[in-house]
Amino acid sequence: MAKRTFTREFKLEAVKLVKDRGVSMAQASRDLGIHLNVLRKWVKDVEADPVQAFPGQGQMKADQAEIAKLKKEVIKLKMERDFLKKGRGLFRQGVDVKFGYVAKHRGAWPVLMMCEALGVSRSGFYAWLVRPQSQRSLDDESMGLAVRQSHVDSDRTYGARRVWRDVLELGHRCGLHRIERLMRSQALRARPRRRAKPVDQGERTAPPAPNLLDRQFNAAGPNQxxxxxxxxxxxxxxxxxxxxxxxxxxxxxxxxxxxxxxxxxxxxxxxxxxxxxxxxxxxxxxxxxxxxxxxxxxxxxxxxxxxxxxxxxxxxxxxxxxxxxxxxxxxxxxxxxxxxxxxxxxxxxxxxxxxxxxxxxxxxxxxxxxxxxxxxxxxxxxx
The missing domain is CATH 3.30.420.10 (Ribonuclease H-like superfamily/Ribonuclease H)
Incomplete structure (x- = not known):
């Protein structure tokens, strides 16, 4: 048998039948076809809170509504915290980069939340989704692949200037600053410098020669x-x-x-x-x-x-x-x-x-x- 449900109005009228019309609780239970304990509980709920009793059908008591609201805010704040931790480097980027990030992660976080966190509009994002890519964006995609390949081929040691030469050699036309931007967007960086000089503990058996090179680190020909x-x-x-x-x-x-x-x-x-x-x-x-x-x-x-x-x-x-x-x-x-x-x-x-x-x-x-x-x-x- 399916579980019976009752509207708030039905419950209030059942309680009034007992409290206002002098019908006994047992008689009302039999007349309405509900269990005595159920009717007794309805009466207690009305006595405890006559105004907000029976908050079903989408209604909720004030304290319950406040708790639910706070839970939603906590969930939203946790999502924003995780999102901002992952995408903190986006705030100085252009709109296209931000929209691209939203598109990539919309399966993990709500679109509205991401757009609000990044300071862009949700309608702008959806318009961007159906807008054809600009020629510069297409060029950036192609050039970005060449930039990454150059960096990987150098065993991830090349900086922007050497990568730039590789990209130019492949036929792309661009400036150094564009290569720097494309490397930043892909988190590609040259190796940091560290220097260390070995210590010589041996004994010198011949007098040292003069410094004839004199820091002239160039030569006109080989073997000079x-x-x-x-x-x-x-x-x-x-x-x-x-x-x-x-x-x-x-x-x-x-x-x-x-x-x-x-x-x-x-x-x-x-x-x-x-x-x-x-x-x-x-x-x-x-x-x-x-x-x-x-x-x-x-x-x-x-x-x-x-x-x-x-x-x-x-x-x-x-x-x-x-x-x-x-x-x-x-x-x-x-x-x-x-x-x-x-x-x-x-x-x-x-x-x-x-x-x-x-x-x-x-x-x-x-x-x-x-x-x-x-x-x-x-x-x-x-x-």
């Missing part, structure tokens, strides 16, 4: 000025030392060596690789700091045998070899600082990949017109 240094990378097996030689003409890493010890053999092997790859240079200047590895008899004899002029930075002055510091800074920021190496062999493989497969062949270098060292040499007819 080489700069060198070494750094260290931590692995689970201990330190891995990495030495490199850079040709200042194209900024190419022409020689490198990786060993477990910080000895003269480390820098000697890097120099031997540079000579092997470039051929015996005619009149090249080799510049380094005054580390014991470079002032060692072994390394100095090698320079003398191949006819290389030795130049060294002044004592305690890292700026005299800042171009080399920049190379190792890029290596660490763009690759090794965010890796955990289980072994030295794993670190060696990753450093090799960075130097030979990215830095020399693909990475855009600001000092040579934002092209890679390999491309720069190719354009100069050296490749």
């Amino acid at each position: 000025k080489w700069i060198a240094d070494f750094t260290y990378i931590w692995t689970a097996e201990g330190w891995l030392y990495v030495a490199a030689v850079i040709d200042l003409y194209s900024r190419r890493a022409v020689g490198w060596s990786m060993q477990t010890n910080m000895t003269a053999q480390l820098v000697t092997d890097a120099m031997v690789m540079a000579v092997w790859r470039r051929g015996k240079p005619g009149a090249v200047m080799h510049h380094s700091d005054r580390g014991s590895q470079y002032t060692s008899d072994e390394f100095q004899r090698l320079l003398e045998e191949i006819g290389v002029t030795c130049s060294m930075s002044r004592a305690g002055n890292v700026w005299d070899n800042s171009a080399m510091e920049s190379f190792f800074s890029s290596l660490k920021i763009e690759r090794t600082n965010r890796k955990t190496y289980r072994s030295r062999d794993q670190a060696k493989a990753d450093v090799f990949d960075y130097i030979e497969r990215f830095y020399n062949t693909r990475r855009r270098h600001s000092s040579i017109g934002y092209v890679s060292p390999a491309e720069f040499e190719k354009r100069a007819g050296l490749a």
